[in-house]
Amino acid sequence: MPLALAHRNWRPVCAAGVAVGVVVAAAGCGTSGVSPSHADVVNGKKLFAGKATCGSCHTLQRAGTKGTQGPNLDAAFVNARNNGFGDSAIAGVVLDQIHHPRRGSIMPAGLVKGQDAEDVAAYVGSVAGKTGKDTGLLAQVGTTNNASKTAVEKGGKLTIPADPTGALAYEFGKATATAGKVTISMPNQAPIQHDISIQGDGKGPVVGTGGTSTFTTTLKPGTYTFLCTVPGHAQAGMKGTLTVK
Ligand code: HEC
Numbered sequence: 107m108p109l110a111l112a113h114r115n116w117r118p119v120c121a122a123g124v125a126v127g128v129v130v131a132a133a134g135c136g137t138s139g140v141s142p143s144h145a146d147v148v149n150g151k152k153l154f155a156g157k158a159t160c161g162s163c164h165t166l167q168r169a170g171t172k173g174t175q176g177p178n179l180d181a182a183f184v185n186a187r188n189n190g191f192g193d194s195a196i197a198g199v200v201l202d203q204i205h206h207p208r209r210g211s212i213m214p215a216g217l218v219k220g221q222d223a224e225d226v227a228a229y230v231g232s233v234a235g236k237t238g239k240d241t242g243l244l245a246q247v248g249t250t251n252n253a254s255k256t257a258v259e260k261g262g263k264l265t266i267p268a269d270p271t272g273a274l275a276y277e278f279g280k281a282t283a284t285a286g287k288v289t290i291s292m293p294n295q296a297p298i299q300h301d302i303s304i305q306g307d308g309k310g311p312v313v314g315t316g317g318t319s320t321f322t323t324t325l326k327p328g329t330y331t332f333l334c335t336v337p338g339h340a341q342a343g344m345k346g347t348l349t350v351k
């Protein structure tokens with residue numbers, strides 16, 4: 107059982123509020139809280155998997171995120187769902203966590219605010235602990251076609267920018283270079299920190315928005331993996347294949 111939910115009693119209906127706060131009490135009792143019908147779950151999913159960086163710490167099957175620094179949100183809410191808690195009650199818990207993470211938690215408070223926070227909470231509430239796949243518009247969120255694009259080295263320089271939307275991806279899923287000395291650069295316009303490395307062959311520094319992670323290495327012909335070494339990012343898809351000829 108994930109740490110934070112271990113102390114949480116999902117029965118009787120309003121007890122969850124005692125453990126985690128007023129918002130949940132309201133949601134759990136069905137009076138207010140997050141109303142999925144007023145929330146934009148497409149925006150919520152975009153934020154969860156992208157800019158708000160929730161997915162870089164949390165696994166959520168439907169969102170396709172595989173972060174491991176925080177609890178797996180499907181595992182965290184599957185019991186609640188089985189005990190009869192609906193989407194909006196779960197969304198209430200998520201909203202409360204967004205506003206009030208445990209003091210000292212690595213999860214920063216207020217990553218998303220106002221309506222954005224409600225949208226993220228409503229999305230998580232509508233999918234956490236459920237199997238299957240998102241459908242319709244939701245299915246298109248987070249599917250970049252970066253993976254099929256190829257970055258080409260020119261004059262010993264290979265540039266592979268981070269996806270600026272905050273999705274855990276580079277703008278290219280493939281790269282090619284000629285053997286020899288090559289300088290690899292990753293301009294980062296994303297709202298989160300990233301780096302670039304070549305597995306077994308050096309890495310650039312972790313940089314925030316506006317920075318460029320860069321390093322120079324000498325490559326022999328072969329196939330390499332380039333990836334972001336920030337925990338959870340490569341697992342979530344921030345990696346690609348470099349072919350050196
Ligand atoms: C830097 C990593 C990090 C980020 C980013 C992050 N979280 Fe968390 N989250 C955690 C950790 C660690 C916990 C475990 C409890 C704690 O420390 O407060 C947690 C707990 C939670 C919980 C409670 C789960 C449980 O088992 O009770 C929810 C819900 C949650 N996060 C949702 C989110 C959402 C939504 C976002 C984005 C707005 C987000 N988190 C962003 C690390 C993160």
